Amino acid sequence: MKITITMRGTLKKYMPGEKERVVEVPDNCTCDEALQCIGMNYKEIPNFGFVVRNGMRCMIYDRLEEGDELKAWSRVSGG
Amino acid sequence: MIMSAYQNKVLRIDCTKQETRTEPLNMEFAEKYVGSKGLAIRYMYEDMKPGIDPLGPENNLYLTTGPMTGTPIPCSGKLSVAAKSPATGTMNDCSIGGHAGIRIKFAGYDMIVFEGQMDKPSYIVIEDDKITFHDAGELWGMTSHAAEKKLIDEYGTEYSVLSIGPAGENLNFISCINSDYYRQAGRGGIGAVMGSKKIKAILIKGTGPVNVPNIKETTDRILEIFHENCLSEDNEYVFDEGTYAFLEACNDGGILPAHNFTAATDVNWDKYNGAVMKKYRLGKRGCGSCGLGCGNFMKVGDAIVEGPEYETTAASGPQCDIVSIEHNVRYNQLVDDLGMDSISTGVTVAWAMEMAEKGIHDFGVHFGNEEEMLKIIEDMAYRRGQGAELADGVKVASEKWGGTDFAMHSKGLEFPQYEPRGSFGMAASYAVSDRGACHMRSYTANEEVFEASCPPYTHEGKGQVLYDLGEFNAIKFSCCLCDLWGSVDYAIMAELLTLITGREWTEEEMGVVGRRVLNIGRAFNQREGFTRADDVVPQRLFKDPLKGGPADGQVMTEEGFQDMLDQYFEIMGWDKNGCLPQELLDTL
Amino acid sequence: MATKRLKFKKALCIGCQLCSQVCSAYKEGAYVPSKARIAIETCYDDGSLKYIDNYCILCGMCMKACPFDAIDMDKGWLHVDPEKCKGCGLCAKKCPKHVIQIRDNFAFICDTCEGDPNCVKACPHGALTFE
Numbered sequence: 001m002k003i004t005i006t007m008r009g010t011l012k013k014y015m016p017g018e019k020e021r022v023v024e025v026p027d028n029c030t031c032d033e034a035l036q037c038i039g040m041n042y043k044e045i046p047n048f049g050f051v052v053r054n055g056m057r058c059m060i061y062d063r064l065e066e067g068d069e070l071k072a073w074s075r076v077s078g079g
Numbered sequence: 080m081i082m083s084a085y086q087n088k089v090l091r092i093d094c095t096k097q098e099t100r101t102e103p104l105n106m107e108f109a110e111k112y113v114g115s116k117g118l119a120i121r122y123m124y125e126d127m128k129p130g131i132d133p134l135g136p137e138n139n140l141y142l143t144t145g146p147m148t149g150t151p152i153p154c155s156g157k158l159s160v161a162a163k164s165p166a167t168g169t170m171n172d173c174s175i176g177g178h179a180g181i182r183i184k185f186a187g188y189d190m191i192v193f194e195g196q197m198d199k200p201s202y203i204v205i206e207d208d209k210i211t212f213h214d215a216g217e218l219w220g221m222t223s224h225a226a227e228k229k230l231i232d233e234y235g236t237e238y239s240v241l242s243i244g245p246a247g248e249n250l251n252f253i254s255c256i257n258s259d260y261y262r263q264a265g266r267g268g269i270g271a272v273m274g275s276k277k278i279k280a281i282l283i284k285g286t287g288p289v290n291v292p293n294i295k296e297t298t299d300r301i302l303e304i305f306h307e308n309c310l311s312e313d314n315e316y317v318f319d320e321g322t323y324a325f326l327e328a329c330n331d332g333g334i335l336p337a338h339n340f341t342a343a344t345d346v347n348w349d350k351y352n353g354a355v356m357k358k359y360r361l362g363k364r365g366c367g368s369c370g371l372g373c374g375n376f377m378k379v380g381d382a383i384v385e386g387p388e389y390e391t392t393a394a395s396g397p398q399c400d401i402v403s404i405e406h407n408v409r410y411n412q413l414v415d416d417l418g419m420d421s422i423s424t425g426v427t428v429a430w431a432m433e434m435a436e437k438g439i440h441d442f443g444v445h446f447g448n449e450e451e452m453l454k455i456i457e458d459m460a461y462r463r464g465q466g467a468e469l470a471d472g473v474k475v476a477s478e479k480w481g482g483t484d485f486a487m488h489s490k491g492l493e494f495p496q497y498e499p500r501g502s503f504g505m506a507a508s509y510a511v512s513d514r515g516a517c518h519m520r521s522y523t524a525n526e527e528v529f530e531a532s533c534p535p536y537t538h539e540g541k542g543q544v545l546y547d548l549g550e551f552n553a554i555k556f557s558c559c560l561c562d563l564w565g566s567v568d569y570a571i572m573a574e575l576l577t578l579i580t581g582r583e584w585t586e587e588e589m590g591v592v593g594r595r596v597l598n599i600g601r602a603f604n605q606r607e608g609f610t611r612a613d614d615v616v617p618q619r620l621f622k623d624p625l626k627g628g629p630a631d632g633q634v635m636t637e638e639g640f641q642d643m644l645d646q647y648f649e650i651m652g653w654d655k656n657g658c659l660p661q662e663l664l665d666t667l
Numbered sequence: 668m669a670t671k672r673l674k675f676k677k678a679l680c681i682g683c684q685l686c687s688q689v690c691s692a693y694k695e696g697a698y699v700p701s702k703a704r705i706a707i708e709t710c711y712d713d714g715s716l717k718y719i720d721n722y723c724i725l726c727g728m729c730m731k732a733c734p735f736d737a738i739d740m741d742k743g744w745l746h747v748d749p750e751k752c753k754g755c756g757l758c759a760k761k762c763p764k765h766v767i768q769i770r771d772n773f774a775f776i777c778d779t780c781e782g783d784p785n786c787v788k789a790c791p792h793g794a795l796t797f798e
Contacts, residue, residue, distance in 0.1 A: 008327070010312040042531055047313055047566075049529050052331040056344075056629040060531035076328045076529045077313060077565025150698050151688045151789055178684075185699070228712075236710045236719070260711045288697030298692040302788055310791065318681075318792060362716040364709060365681035368688065370791045372681030376716045383714050 001027050001066040003034060009074030010047060014040055025064070032060045034070055042072075049073040083291050084146040084579035085109060090188045092203065092210060094276050095136060095195030099210045104189045111667075113576070114145030114189065115559035116172050117596035119161040120513075121667070122190070123170055124599060129606040133165040133268070134250055134275040140193040142183060142241075142281075145559040146580050149184030149289035152301055153309040153370025154561035156181050160241075160264035162272040163607075166252035166472060167491040167515040170603040173264035174519070174556060175256065179239035181367035185285025193276060200248075202230070202280040204238075207287060215279040219248065222416040223257045230280055241281040244418025246460045247274035252471035252491070253423045253459065257415060261374070261385035262366065265420040267492055267514055291579040300578060304571055309370045313566040318363065321373040322389040322563075323353035329389075332528040333628030334501035336494075337397035338446065339429035340487050340619060343498040344628035345397040351404040359404070366561070373563055379405040387411040387421070393496035394425025399432060400446040413453060417460035423472055424459070426493035428452055430473045430486055440480045442468060484618040490515035490609075499620055501630035502527040504541040507643035510614040511545070511657075513600030519562060521549035536630060538639035542646020554593035597651065599667050602659055611657035614644055670743045671797050672725050673777075673784060675707065677718040679794035682709030686722075686786035686795055690777075693785050704766055704777035705786050707795075721766045722786075722795070723777035729758035729767060737774070744779040 006020040007013075015021055015038070025034045031051045035042060042048045042060060051060055052071040064070060081087060087104045105122075112118045119141045131137040140162045147155035158180030164171035183191060186207050193203075197212070200219035204211045218226045223244035230240050239258055246254035247270025254270030255263040264270075273281075291297050316324040329335040330348045337345050349355075359379045365372035374385045387395070387407045395401065395410040414421045431442040442465040444451045458466020469476055473493055477486035487494040492515025499506035504523030509516035518524075526544045527535040533544070551569075552562070558572055569589040576584040621640075624632045648657050686707055687700035695702045706721040729745065730738040737751035738758065754772030759765075768775040779797065787797045 009316065009324075013312075048531060049328075050332065050531050055331060057332045057528060057535075058629065059534070071331065073328060073331070073529065075313070075525075075565075076316075076325060077525065149688075151685050151692065153685075153791070156683075181684075185701070231710075231712075236708065286699075286701035288691075288695070288699035290697050294692050294696055294698075298689060298785075302689070305789075305791075362678070362709075363681050364716065365683045365791075367684055369681055369683040370685070372683070372791065374681070376711075378714075385711070 001025060003064055003066070003068045003070055005034065005038060006069065006071045008071055009049065009076065011045070011072050011074045014038070028063050028065065030061050030063055031058065031070060034064055035072060040072070047075045049075040080106065080582060082106070082109065082146065082580040082582050084150060084289060086184060086187050086189050086289070088188050090191045090210070091194060092191065093194050094197045094278065097212050111592070111595060112599070113554070113557040113592055114148070115143050115157070115159040115557050116553065117557035117592065117599065118145070118190070119143040119159045119172050120170055120596065120599045120603060122192070123161060123163070124603050127163065131163065133163040133168065134271060136196045138163050138272055138275070140272050140276065142179070142191045144180050144184050144189055145557060146576060147558045147560065149181045149368070150291065150301070150579055151298060151368060152575055152579070153305045153368065154564040155559065156367035156369055157559050157561050158183065159556070159559065160256060160269055162269060164267035164269070164514060165250070165271045166268040168607060169490060169514050169609060170600055171267035171269060171514045173266055173269050174559070175241075175258055175262055175264040176366035176561070177239060177259035177262040178367040179241055179258050179283055182239050182283045182285040184289050185287050186283060187285065187287050193278065196275065197277040200277045200279055202282065203278060204234070204282045206284045218279045220245070223418045224260055224416045226280055227257065227260055230282060234282055238282045238284045242279060242418070243270045243273050244416060244460065246418045246470070247271055249460070249462050249470070250274050251419070251459070251462065252475065253419050253427065255418055255420045257418060261415055263415070263420070266423065266517070270418050292581045297578045301575065304575070305370055308566055308571060309564050311566055314371055314564060317371040317373045317563050320353035320356065321375050323356055323375070323392070325389040326352050326392065328529065329497065332501065332524070333630040334498040334524055334528055335393060335397060336496050336498045338400055339398060339433045339485060340494065340498060341623065342626040342628070343501045343630055347402040348397075350402050351392060351396055351407055355404050369561070371563055377408055379408045382409040382412050384408050384412040384415065390496050391421040391425070394422055394429070398425055398429040398496070399452060401449055401452070403449065406449045409453065410456070413456055417457065419456070419460060422495055423493040424456060426487055427469050427473050427476065428455065430477070430482065431455070431469055433485055434480065434482050437482070439482055484622065487617055487619065488516055489616055490613060492516045497524050498625065498630070499616065500625040500633040500635060501628065502535050503538055503635060503639065504544050504643065506616050506620055506635055506640055507541060507545055507647060510616050511644065511647060513597070513604065520552060521545045522552070523548060536633050538643045541643045542650055545643070545647050546650045549597055550590055550593035553596035554589045557592065557596055595667065598659060598663065601653070602664055602667055605658050611644065611648070611655070614657060616640070670725060671779070671782065673722050673779065673787070674796045674798055675720045675722060676794050676796075677720070679792040680707065680709060680718060681791060683791060684708060685789040685791065689785050689789035693780060702768065702770070702775070704768070704775060706766060721764050723766050723779070724764060726763060728761045728763060729774075729776060732757045732761040738776070742781070744782060745776045746778060747774050747776055749773065
């Protein structure tokens with residue numbers, strides 16, 4: 001299925017120069033699996049923050065559907 | 080032992096007698112609490128008997144630096160401003176930016192304590208070891224910005240000015256202390272403490288040294304850490320857009336409060352966000368020794384301010400159903416000038432708006448109406464008309480008028496702009512914070528929302544999250560370092576403290592000090608009679624399902640909330656009532 | 668090779684005063700910005716943000732003003748000869764950037780840390796450069 005992926009904060013470096021990218025991912029995959037499709041393993045990124053599906057925060061293991069917008073944030077540190 | 084970087088001197092100013100004296104810094108306290116936050120609370124615990132009137136002569140006002148203050152350690156220029164709070168009756172330690180902190184160190188002091196009360200409105204000038212008392216004259220009654228301008232014009236920019244506005248003069252619970260025009264010691268009625276001492280302004284100039292061992296090698300290493308860690312990409316957002324960066328993150332995260340904590344997202348967030356701010360930004364600014372520079376100096380229409388911060392934006396924007404960056408700037412300039420806390424003011428006005436909406440009482444403010452809001456804020460500062468009903472915040476107002484279920488405060492300090500139903504741990508954090516609802520103690524949203532796999536809408540395990548983050552901030556703010564150097568860690572803090580003081584500080588000790596600071600804050604309040612019974616949050620969190628966003632429909636349960644308190648008390652070694660046992664008190 | 672000079676871009680300055688603190692560290696042996704050879708600050712005045720940028724621009728006015736020939740710029744930075752300087756203060760009066768300090772009968776003038784200025788290393792966002 002096709003979804004759109006966007007980066008926020010310092011994760012922008014994983015998609016340099018692109019505002020967003022349409023990516024082919026396995027049907028009904030998790031956010032984690034979708035990011036793996038563009039070479040991002042969240043466990044190996046020290047300041048990986050959280051993920052957002054269609055404008056709402058979700059869990060890294062939540063499943064996605066066709067046409068979803070997946071946003072990945074770096075940690076927002078401070079208070 | 081004598082430590083470098085400290086001045087080893089405390090200045091005590093007796094306002095009643097208009098006399099001053101100095102004493103050596105209590106080095107035992109310094110070794111146990113480091114400085115700033117921790118040191119201030121320990122001194123307060125030592126100096127002041129329980130039960131004193133926060134607006135009376137026995138309440139002292141403490142300006143406390145840390146060993147890192149006055150060194151080029153980045154983000155070390157904050158100053159602790161502490162006293163017993165008139166709004167909550169607990170201890171209150173505020174953190175102000177600007178340049179007063181470093182100048183107090185250069186003047187030769189670790190801490191300045193204001194005791195007693197002046198007999199008439201005055202301002203006090205501290206130039207190194209020269210302290211003079213002056214008649215405030217026409218300054219009393221001026222707004223904070225007008226007073227600061229007059230004083231800087233007369234004394235020069237080498238002085239930092241700490242001033243209050245009419246809100247502090249009128250002893251309002253919502254009153255702050257300003258410096259550099261746009262930096263505040265904001266919360267808990269700290270301005271009223273200065274007002275009760277009839278001090279309109281404090282001026283500080285310092286021309287002396289801060290000494291550290293092996294200064295060239297020490298400075299080389301500080302600059303290395305500065306470039307490697309502080310100026311790393313993690314903190315880039317600070318210079319780029321400052322705390323505006325939290326707006327989109329909190330909206331996505333479902334914790335951006337709207338309509339007096341009824342909803343937790345705002346579809347219009349991008350109409351007043353960082354990108355919009357940049358169109359109006361004229362310059363950037365930071366505090367003394369800042370390495371990042373979060374301040375955005377903005378002009379929209381004829382409104383100017385260095386700000387607004389995330390809290391101010393949310394409190395004057397979505398909370399009041401207003402979508403306008405011009406309003407956020409205008410509001411910020413107004414509350415700063417009047418000397419009012421931008422968080423408490425916004426939350427109190429939003430509550431008043433809901434009171435009108437529900438037909439309980441009409442204070443003259445309604446959701447979405449900018450002009451009414453700005454007018455009542457002025458009335459609050461001067462305690463006029465319906466403004467007088469709101470000047471002391473939602474706790475006082477709701478106890479008189481009703482609407483306590485949605486008066487969003489804990490212990491009389493209004494909620495910051497992070498919705499607990501979207502981040503359950505924040506409810507416990509607000510409840511157990513040492514000064515009433517505060518996000519600068521334990522910011523659990525960092526883990527619960529801004530982290531990939533921690534579930535936000537549960538209470539299990541939240542006690543530990545609460546503790547870990549609380550311990551971290553407690554030592555960080557005792558060094559002291561600014562919150563926005565987010566990537567700093569215990570290893571860096573310990574290395575820097577060791578380099579500048581000449582005493583061996585370990586990574587483990589950072590945690591020990593952090594824990595001790597949490598304990599001394601609680602101990603102060605316990606001695607004032609606070610127990611678990613006071614660790615409460617408003618019923619809205621339990622009764623009203625949150626509207627919109629990822630946390631749509633969420634409510635908390637009383638059992639879950641109490642369970643978080645149980646977990647936290649056990650981790651702290653407190654009893655079931657949230658009190659420190661005597662053996663623990665003896666270690667402080 | 669052209670002489671390098673300190674340059675200042677106010678848009679990148681946050682008024683942190685780390686430049687003065689670090690200068691005094693290397694030159695005075697303590698963090699004492701009141702004795703630094705550079706003094707840049709920002710402040711609010713009449714509704715605008717003002718930049719007060721006192722740093723040595725190597726204009727050489729001090730050198731020309733010195734009645735005792737105590738100041739030279741032979742190596743590309745200012746050097747004060749302790750044998751000749753009397754601390755008369757004429758250089759300080761002439762300095763357009765007000766960065767010369769007269770203390771203990773001597774003129775303290777920025778020497779760009781002999782071509783490797785430490786203030787530049789401390790500046791967070793490159794407001795101060797050496798080029």
